[in-house]
Structure formats: structure tokens, C-alpha cells
Amino acid sequence: MSANPTSPFERALATSDREFRELADFAPVMIWRAGTDMLCDWFNKPWLDYTGRRLDEEVGSGWADGVHPEDLPGCLATYTGAFDAREPFAMEYRLRRRDGEYCWLMDHGAPFYRDGHFMGYWGSCVDVTAHRMAQRSQRVLINELNHRVKNTLAVVQAMAIQSFRDERPVATSLALFESRLRALAGAHDLLVARAWEDVALRGVVEATVAPHDPDGTRVTFDGPPLMLQSEVAVSVAMALHELLTNAIKYGALSVPAGRVAMAWSYVADRHALRLEWQESGGPAVAPPATRGFGTRFIERVLAPQAGGVAKVTFAPGGVHCVFEADARRSPCENPLPHARHSAG
Incomplete structure (x- = not known):
């Protein structure tokens, strides 16, 4: 072998x-x-x-x-x-x-x-590069969610404190609080539809004004296409809701001939929106003895949250407000301003 x-x-x-x-x-x-x-x-x-x-x-x-x-x-x-x-x-x-x-x-x-x-x-x-990136994105998302929830709770707390004042009937306070909560929910709905990305200012204005002026005949607005971050958009929507609510109860929109004109511009050196609100044709305006919740809410809570400032003035011819906030130019919309004009 x-x-x-x-x-x-x-x-x-x-x-x-x-x-x-x-x-x-x-x-x-x-x-x-x-x-x-x-x-x-x-x-x-x-x-x-x-x-x-x-x-x-x-x-x-x-x-x-x-x-x-x-x-x-x-x-x-x-x-x-x-x-x-x-x-x-x-x-x-x-x-x-x-x-x-x-x-x-x-x-x-x-x-x-x-x-x-x-x-x-x-x-x-x-x-594991993709996994680490996903973990980092998750941490950023959680931190952002935590930040937004805290800000939202601060807004709700401020609304509750001012809505349920001792001298106001409970039913009235509840109605005011529910109205403000609906406005806040509506602003958040707009952001959810955009997946919490930047939203167009015009869309925010249109969505906020529509319930108060369904015929589109009494409120006009005009300005260049601008984009707002999510939290800024909520602040702008809430500020407009307060102004609209006051105009319907006491101001220009409380009478048939009253009108509201809004115009905004972009302040390039500050990367900011400057929005002006002007009422006309309403009852004679007298400065209030004390500034109400809506005014304080706009000036002290909403404007700072939006990275800007606000000033509400009770002029004889109608309430005037200037609201400034962080904004950027829109890269997609038509650069020519598009105005909504009243029919009257």
C-alpha cells in the first residue's frame, strides 16, 4: 500500500x-x-x-x-x-x-x-454609522420635543391665569380659555400638516383669519413671501387670534363698517418680520385704564417667544399693533407680493 x-x-x-x-x-x-x-x-x-x-x-x-x-x-x-x-x-x-x-x-x-x-x-x-446618526437624531428630536412642550405649557399656563380672573364670571372665563385653546390647537394643526417644518407666513395669516372673516371681506393682508419657524408661527397665530378676538368684541369688527388691514415687510439686517395691524371704521377707541390680558400676552409672552418685540397702541382711529419676529425669505414662493383686498 x-x-x-x-x-x-x-x-x-x-x-x-x-x-x-x-x-x-x-x-x-x-x-x-x-x-x-x-x-x-x-x-x-x-x-x-x-x-x-x-x-x-x-x-x-x-x-x-x-x-x-x-x-x-x-x-x-x-x-x-x-x-x-x-x-x-x-x-x-x-x-x-x-x-x-x-x-x-x-x-x-x-x-x-x-x-x-x-x-x-x-x-x-x-x-454602525447609520445607527449612531439615528441615535443622535433621536436625542435631538427628544430635546426639541421637550423644549416645545415646555413652551406650549407656558403659553397655556399664561392663558389660564389671565382667563380665570377673580372679577370675571366663570362661564365667561371658560369661554375665553376655550377660544384661546382652539386657536392654539389650530396653529399646531397647521404645523403638524407641515411636519413641524418652517411654514409660510401667508398660510398662518390665512388660517388664523378665516374663522373670523369667512367671507374675506373685512380683513386685508399684504406682504412678501416669508417663512417662519414652527414656534414663531404659533406665536404669530396666537397674537393674531388675540387681536381678532378683541376687534370682534370691542373694535373695528364689532360694527359692519369696520375693517382691519394687515401689512408685513422683511427687515433684512435683522432677519425679521415686521407686521403691522391697523383697525379702522370701528367705535371710537379710548386707552384702557389697565392693559388687558390680550395686550400683555402679545407684548410679554408671544413676541419674546418669537424672538421679537410687539407694541399695541389704542389710537383714536383704531387699534394699532406692530409685531416683530424672526423670519426668513421664502425660496419657493412668488417674490411678488400678493394682497388680499376687501370687497367693500
């Missing part, structure tokens, strides 16, 4: 090793191996494809050339510490991709043994 240069066991080992490498090259993760000297002696094809480097460039300590300089000290400390203790490890670091961009990897390593003898480490890596 002729001697076989390799035994069946050796051939099985060789076959197993070859099939493992083939399997590892088709794995959806990046795999590496290190010997007892801590030096890496093998990387699978996904690793080499990811880094765009050859195997001979990565073995030994060559792989460390691709680690971000800021992450390398911590990466090596984790690696050598686990290696010395013969313990598994998990760490995240940035590795240079073949296109030159640094991306975040999650690297898991664990010691392996043969016949009870320590032989080195096996490790696997996955790109």
Missing part, C-alpha cells in the same frame, strides 16, 4: 480551513484574527473591500493605520487590556473607509483556544 502524503484527518482539517475561509468571505460582517503575539494575521474579504487595502497591508499592526487618530489610543488600550486578561471585548471606533471617509465600527473580539491552549483572538466588526 502506497503511503499517502496527508492523512484523512489532515485533509479534513485542510478542507475545513478552506471552507471556513470561503464562508467568512461571504459573511455580512468584517472578520479578523490575531495570534498569541497580538498581531493580526488574517482579515476576510468584506474587511479588505471596506478598507480598500490588501491583506499584506492590514496584517500585523497595519490595520491600525486606518483607525481615526482620535480613537486609536482608546482602541489599542481596550484591545491590549482585553488581550492580556484573555477576556472578550466590545468597542466602537472610526475606521477609514475605501473612499477616505471615517465611519463608526462596532468591534467584538473574543479569545479562542485549541486543545486547551490559548491561540489568539477572533473578532468581527459591523458599520
Whole structure:
């Protein structure tokens, strides 16, 4: 019987090793191996494809050339510490991709043994850049939501305190509070429809005025196309609601001949909206003995929340208000101003 240069066991080992490498090259993760000297002696094809480097460039300590300089000290400390203790490890670091961009990897390593003898480490890596970006976006979203909820609660608190004053009947106070809550809800509905993105000032004005002037004959507005951030839009809508409510009860809109004209402009050097409200044709106006909630709400709460200032004046010919807030020019709308004129 002729001697076989390799035994069946050796051939099985060789076959197993070859099939493992083939399997590892088709794995959806990046795999590496290190010997007892801590030096890496093998990387699978996904690793080499990811880094765009050859195997001979990565073995030994060559792989460390691709680690971000800021992450390398911590990466090596984790690696050598686990290696010395013969313990598994998990760490995240940035590795240079073949296109030159640094991306975040999650690297898991664990010691392996043969016949009870320590032989080195096996490790696997996955790109977690998208996951980290999603986590960061989630944190930003939560912080933004928390900020908006606090601001909204502050507005509701201010409305409640001023609506339920001791000298006012409960039924009247409740009606006022519900009206203001509906206005706040309407402003939020507009923002939800826009996924809380910037909204057009004209859309805010139209949506706020419509319930108070359904025929579109008594309130006019005119101005260039401007965009408002979500919180600014809520403040503008609430301010207009207060002015409209006062005009309907006591001002120009309380009589058939009364009119309201709104005009806005863009103050470029301050990146701000300047909106003017002017009533006319209504009952004679006399300055109130004390400034009511609506006026204080506009001047002290809504305008500061919008990053601006406001001033309500009770002129004899009609209530006048100037409201300034943060704004930007619209990149999409027609740059020519479009006015809504009354029919009268």
C-alpha cells in the first residue's frame, strides 16, 4: 500500500480551513484574527473591500493605520487590556473607509483556544454609522420635543391665569380659555400638516383669519413671501387670534363698517418680520385704564417667544399693533407680493 502524503484527518482539517475561509468571505460582517503575539494575521474579504487595502497591508499592526487618530489610543488600550486578561471585548471606533471617509465600527473580539491552549483572538466588526446618526437624531428630536412642550405649557399656563380672573364670571372665563385653546390647537394643526417644518407666513395669516372673516371681506393682508419657524408661527397665530378676538368684541369688527388691514415687510439686517395691524371704521377707541390680558400676552409672552418685540397702541382711529419676529425669505414662493383686498 502506497503511503499517502496527508492523512484523512489532515485533509479534513485542510478542507475545513478552506471552507471556513470561503464562508467568512461571504459573511455580512468584517472578520479578523490575531495570534498569541497580538498581531493580526488574517482579515476576510468584506474587511479588505471596506478598507480598500490588501491583506499584506492590514496584517500585523497595519490595520491600525486606518483607525481615526482620535480613537486609536482608546482602541489599542481596550484591545491590549482585553488581550492580556484573555477576556472578550466590545468597542466602537472610526475606521477609514475605501473612499477616505471615517465611519463608526462596532468591534467584538473574543479569545479562542485549541486543545486547551490559548491561540489568539477572533473578532468581527459591523458599520454602525447609520445607527449612531439615528441615535443622535433621536436625542435631538427628544430635546426639541421637550423644549416645545415646555413652551406650549407656558403659553397655556399664561392663558389660564389671565382667563380665570377673580372679577370675571366663570362661564365667561371658560369661554375665553376655550377660544384661546382652539386657536392654539389650530396653529399646531397647521404645523403638524407641515411636519413641524418652517411654514409660510401667508398660510398662518390665512388660517388664523378665516374663522373670523369667512367671507374675506373685512380683513386685508399684504406682504412678501416669508417663512417662519414652527414656534414663531404659533406665536404669530396666537397674537393674531388675540387681536381678532378683541376687534370682534370691542373694535373695528364689532360694527359692519369696520375693517382691519394687515401689512408685513422683511427687515433684512435683522432677519425679521415686521407686521403691522391697523383697525379702522370701528367705535371710537379710548386707552384702557389697565392693559388687558390680550395686550400683555402679545407684548410679554408671544413676541419674546418669537424672538421679537410687539407694541399695541389704542389710537383714536383704531387699534394699532406692530409685531416683530424672526423670519426668513421664502425660496419657493412668488417674490411678488400678493394682497388680499376687501370687497367693500
